[in-house]
Amino acid sequence: MTRRALSHGAGRFLCAALAAAMIWTAVSAASAAQRETRSRLKSKIAAERYEAALALGRAGVMKDTPSLAPLLADSVVRVREAAYQSLWKIWLRSGDPEIDAIMGRGVELMNGGHPAEAVDVFSEIIRRKPVYAEGWNKRATALWMVRRYRESIADCIRVVELNPYHFGAFSGMGLNYLGLKDFEGALDAFKKTIRLLPHSKSTARYIEIIENALADKRKKI
Numbered sequence: 001m002t003r004r005a006l007s008h009g010a011g012r013f014l015c016a017a018l019a020a021a022m023i024w025t026a027v028s029a030a031s032a033a034q035r036e037t038r039s040r041l042k043s044k045i046a047a048e049r050y051e052a053a054l055a056l057g058r059a060g061v062m063k064d065t066p067s068l069a070p071l072l073a074d075s076v077v078r079v080r081e082a083a084y085q086s087l088w089k090i091w092l093r094s095g096d097p098e099i100d101a102i103m104g105r106g107v108e109l110m111n112g113g114h115p116a117e118a119v120d121v122f123s124e125i126i127r128r129k130p131v132y133a134e135g136w137n138k139r140a141t142a143l144w145m146v147r148r149y150r151e152s153i154a155d156c157i158r159v160v161e162l163n164p165y166h167f168g169a170f171s172g173m174g175l176n177y178l179g180l181k182d183f184e185g186a187l188d189a190f191k192k193t194i195r196l197l198p199h200s201k202s203t204a205r206y207i208e209i210i211e212n213a214l215a216d217k218r219k220k221i
Contacts, residue, residue, distance in 0.1 A: 046076040057086030069165040115145035133162035149179040167196040
C-alpha cells in the first residue's frame with residue numbers, strides 16, 4: 001500500500017472516529033437531560049413537576065412511564081393533567097414511522113365510525129410489532145365498539161402485561177365486563193383503574209354504582 005493510500009485511510013479513520021465521538025457526546029448529553037427531567041418529576045415545586053411532565057410528553061419514551069405515572073396522583077390538578085396527556089403521547093410512540101402511519105389510519109377509521117375496519121388495521125400493527133402495547137390497546141377499543149367484548153378483554157390483558165401502568169386498558173376491561181353484565185369483573189377492573197387514576201371521578205362513579213347494584217342484589221338473595 002502506498003504512503004498516499006495509508007494517509008487517505010488514516011484520514012477516513014480519523015473522520016469516522018470523530019463522528020462516532022460526536023454522536024456519543026450527543027447521546028450522553030440527551031441521556032443526562034432525560035435523567036435531569038425525571039429527577040424534576042419528584043420536585044417539591046409544582047411548577048417544576050409540571051414542566052418535567054410536559055417535557056416527557058415531548059420527548060419521553062416507554063421507560064419514562066414508571067417515573068411519570070405517579071404524577072397521576074399529584075395534589076395539583078395541572079400536574080396531573082400534564083402527566084395524563086404526556087403518558088398518552090409516550091404510549092403512542094412506536095419508534096417506527098411506518099407503524100405510526102398505520103396507527104394514524106386506524107385511529108382515523110375508528111373515530112370516523114368504522115371500528116370494524118379499524119380492527120383489521122390494528123391487527124396489522126400487532127402482527128408487525130407485537131410488543132407495542134398501544135397497538136393492542138387500540139384494537140381492544142375498536143373491538144369494544146363492535147361489542148366483541150371477550151376479544152377486547154383478551155387484548156386489554158395483553159396491554160397491561162406489556163404496560164402495567166396503562167389505566168386506559170384497565171378501564172376498558174371494566175367497560176367490557178359491563179357489556180357482558182359481569183359486575184364483579186367490572187368492579188375489579190375499575191378498582192385497578194382508580195389505583196392508577198385516584199382522582200378519576202368517572203371511575204369512582206362506576207365503582208359506586210356497581211357496588212350499590214351488587215349490594216342490592218345480595219339483599220334480594
